[in-house]
Amino acid sequence: MLSEDELALLDAIRETGSLSRAAARLGKAPSTVSHAARQLESRFDALLFDRRRYRLQLTPAGLLLAEEAGRLMQDMARMTQRVRQIASGWEDRLWIVIDEIIDFDLLMPVIRTFDTLQSGVKLRLTNEVLGGTWEALRDARADLIIGATNEPPAIPGLRWFDLGAMEWVFAVSPRHPLAAAKGPLKRENISAHRGVVVADTSRVTSGRAYGLVGGQASLAVPNMRAKILAQRDGLGVGWLPKRQVASLLKRxxxxxxxxxxxxxxxxxxxxxxxxxxxxxxQWWVEQLRQPRLARRLVQGLDLFA
Incomplete structure (x- = not known):
């Protein structure tokens, strides 16, 4: 391993092309820098500096040494920072799983605020749906989950709180046969038509499908936006988040x-x-407990405004 002084010497010579200018950059006497360069060559038993030209240059061996040593020093700096980070209570990485029902846009300001802490913690945010969200926490594929639905299952050490309640509307395309139906829809009216559902990402069960009635055919789609689009185009019927379809209903x-x-x-x-x-x-949990943020996450965005 090269010392920081030796790395600085290699970098200064590469940048300035002169022992005297490298010495000035490093704040050392030219004789000191020249001696250090010869010691470095002796240590590696290799010619590291090409002194035959007007401009001093690193030889291919010297350039390789400078590049490799630079990478090693960066790795050491990162390791040192990570050790200090962990020692001060910050995690190396925080894995957050967001149920697909939550609009990611609403979490971006929280991420920007977290960045200002300069904690060094690497964030990883991924999506799951329905049962897959709880499973991610149970199977250690998440440190924190946001927007999970249904009652919390039995998970060792589980801690939780509710953000609030999301409201739904039963909506169909104006071209769908149910659009002209009179009076409140009965189960038999709904079951005669295909329902659109967001596919549960559970790995160990067949998954749940909200809003379907017994025997109803279904179309499973990857996310809520796809579900809204499918219902708008008459591919099926079902329940949709009230806030997210406000503009579509208005139009x-x-x-x-x-x-x-x-x-x-x-x-x-x-x-x-x-x-x-x-x-x-702890920081993320505190942010998510704030009533204003919780309310916005639950209400969601009008996706088609």
């Missing part, structure tokens, strides 16, 4: 229908494992 691109069996608002949860609470996780 008449979707038609809200009353149902005999209304859907209750869904509680959305934030959850984590209490046995691994580093400073980054």
């Amino acid at each position: 008449g691109d979707l038609v809200e229908k009353d149902t005999v069996d209304p859907r209750e608002p869904n509680k959305l949860y934030v959850a984590w494992r209490g046995d691994h609470e580093g400073r980054a996780l």
Whole structure:
């Protein structure tokens, strides 16, 4: 391993092309720099500096040494920073799984604020749906989950709180047969038509499908935006987040229908494992407890405004 002084010497000679200018840059006497250069060559038993030309240059061996040593020093600096980071209570990485129902745009300001802490913690944010969100926490594929639905399952060390309740509307395309139906829709009216659902990402179960009635055919799509588009184009029917389709309903691109069996608002949860609470996780939990942010996450964005 090269010392920081030796690395600085190699870099200064490469940049200035002169022992005297390298010495001035390093704040040392030219004789001191010249002696250090000869010692470095003796140490590696290789010609590292080409002194035959007017401009002093690193030989191919010297250039390789400078590049490799520079990488090693960067690795050492990163390792030192990570050790100090962990020692001060910050995690090396925080893995956040967001249920697909949550709009990522609303979390971007939180990420920017977290960046100002300069904690060194690497963030990883991924999506899951329904059962897959809880599974990610249970299977250690997440340190924190945001927007999980249904009651919290049995997970060792589980800690959680609810963000609030998301409201839904039953909506169909104005061209769909149900758009002209009179009165509140009954189960048999709905089951006669294909329902659109966001596919559950559970790895160990067949998954859940919200809003379907017994025997109803279904079309599973990858996310809520796709579900909204599919229903707007008459590919099926189903429940949609009220806020996210407000503009489509206002313009008449979707038609809200009353149902005999209304859907209750869904509680959305934030959850984590209490046995691994580093400073980054604690910071995120504190932010998500703020009523204003929680309310915005639950309401969501009007996706088609």
